Structure formats: structure tokens, C-alpha cells
Amino acid sequence: MHSDCLFCKIARGELGTELVLETENFVAFRDINPQAPTHILVIPREHIASLDQLEPRHGEIMGEALLAIQTLAKQENLDQGYRVVVNTGSHGGQSVAHLHFHLLGGRSLQWPPG
Ligand code: 5GP
Ligand code: ZN
Secondary structure, three states: OOOHHHHHHHHOOOOOOOOHHHHHHHEEEEEEOOOOOOEEEEEEEOOOOOEEEEEEEHHHHHHHHHHHHHHHHHOOOOOOOEEOOOOOOHHHOOOOOOOOEEEOOOOOOOOOOO
């Protein structure tokens, strides 16, 4: 638990952010600056700074994250597809140092990313 981490505060409900999904180990909420009609962030309740800090003990709950994303995609009617992004480190474009999965959908997305 990191008292000064923005996403830890959101996971603890301290900022009043509406959660669109809660599981034992994850919470999900809408991105404040959406890049697509659906733009949801899925984060572990545990403070993990980035994908690069993931440990073998996290392996089991990461499957839970992907299933939560699948559930959210159904809730959001993303039947034409969607994209899951984990920006990691400075070259990866990570701006918040708490692991998060971006779920993007609702429009056709370009590839390659910038
Ligand atoms: P990153 O750039 O680290 O991959 O993604 C961080 C995301 O968090 C960005 O898309 C940004 O818009 C979002 N974000 C930053 N601060 C807040 C906030 O206070 N509330 C919400 N809902 N999203 C935030
Ligand atoms: Zn955190």
C-alpha cells in the first residue's frame, strides 16, 4: 500500500472515482482523458509499480485481470474488438507508476502505435 500513489488512492476509494468493476484483486475505472469511446483502466489493488516489477507470485492474479477485461469488453458491447495496452517505463509512455491495463474500444484503432 502506497499512501501517495494516485491509483492506490483510487483503488481504496479515497478519490470518489466511480469503479466500473471490482474483483478481489482488481478494480477498473474510466480513464480521465479517454482516447476512445471506451477507455477503461484495470489496476491491481496491490501497488505494483509497472509490468517490469511483476513477480512470479503475481502470475495467478494476472489471469484474473485478463478475465476482468473480457467481462468489461462484454459490458461495453465491444463486439467488434478492442485493444489492451500496458505502457511500461519511459519509452513505453507510462505516466502513472502503478501497473494498469488500458482497455480501448468503440472505434477502429490504428497500428502501429506512435
Ligand atoms: P499511462 O500513461 O501511465 O499508460 O496511463 C495513465 C492513464 O491514467 C492516462 O491515460 C491518464 O489519462 C489516466 N489518469 C491519470 N490520472 C487520472 C485520474 O486521476 N483519474 C483517472 N480516471 N484517470 C487518470
Ligand atoms: Zn499504487
